[in-house]
Amino acid sequence: MISMTGKVYIVGAGPGDFELLTLKALRVLREADVILYDELVGEDIKSFLKTLNAELIDVGKRIGKHKKKQEEINELMVKLAEEGKTVIRLKGGDPFVFGRGGEEAEYLAEKGIPFEVIPGITSAVAVPAYAGIPITHRKFDPAVVFITGREAKERLNWKALAELNATIVILMGITNLEKNVRNLIENGKDPKTPVAIIEKGCTPRQRVVISTLENIVEVAKKENVHPPAIVVVGDVVRIRDKLVKFLQNMRNYDYAQSY
Numbered sequence: 001m002i003s004m005t006g007k008v009y010i011v012g013a014g015p016g017d018f019e020l021l022t023l024k025a026l027r028v029l030r031e032a033d034v035i036l037y038d039e040l041v042g043e044d045i046k047s048f049l050k051t052l053n054a055e056l057i058d059v060g061k062r063i064g065k066h067k068k069k070q071e072e073i074n075e076l077m078v079k080l081a082e083e084g085k086t087v088i089r090l091k092g093g094d095p096f097v098f099g100r101g102g103e104e105a106e107y108l109a110e111k112g113i114p115f116e117v118i119p120g121i122t123s124a125v126a127v128p129a130y131a132g133i134p135i136t137h138r139k140f141d142p143a144v145v146f147i148t149g150r151e152a153k154e155r156l157n158w159k160a161l162a163e164l165n166a167t168i169v170i171l172m173g174i175t176n177l178e179k180n181v182r183n184l185i186e187n188g189k190d191p192k193t194p195v196a197i198i199e200k201g202c203t204p205r206q207r208v209v210i211s212t213l214e215n216i217v218e219v220a221k222k223e224n225v226h227p228p229a230i231v232v233v234g235d236v237v238r239i240r241d242k243l244v245k246f247l248q249n250m251r252n253y254d255y256a257q258s259y
Helices: 023-031 043-049 070-082 101-110 123-130 158-163 177-186 216-222 235-250
Strands: 007-012 034-037 055-058 086-091 115-118 144-148 167-171 194-199 207-212 229-233
Touching (some): 007 101, 023 115, 034 043, 070 101, 086 101, 123 229, 177 216, 177 229, 194 216, 207 216
Parallel strands (some): 034 086
Antiparallel strands (some): 194 207
């Protein structure tokens, strides 16, 4: 008996700029029967989805506003695949970088559903780059650490993190900004360490706010910074001063700075 089970593609849409969508992602999107897309998929990409022949299902999640619970999304992927459909689970950035893509792949594997993962350009790298901040540089820290700003304190060794000679990139870093900054300083991170907050990165509404670890919370409140935003903590932030005027010529983004 021939199985009629379809296939699920867990696809990274990149950080927002349509041109950062990979060619492979573009190909499978055009072949899809159903696309389950997240809130943080770029607006231009969402507009593109409407030109396709696929059924579109918005399963986006914001803090306190989940259109579908994760369990419902998992079950929906299985149901649609069992109907013989080609299903795209489209996620902002890279699905395996704080995107719950690993959980979804695990669920599909447990249910025996064929699936493929198509990586996307993670915002953890692309957003700082668009802001003129290389997350690695030979003059500065020899390591990079990615963390999620929503992690509970007991799940992260803040002392080890603060003492580590590494650039820290915090995804989803605004809601708990004050708590995370306090944890870093209390555990030994230099309060004078440069910090950049990049709001709505890789979109025409990108905004960059820069200060030091000891002042960034106050500055973020003054500048009325809102999610989505990425926080970069480390001396690599200093490189931006040399690059920003060239970036302004390249893209019509807001490069305002605050100290």
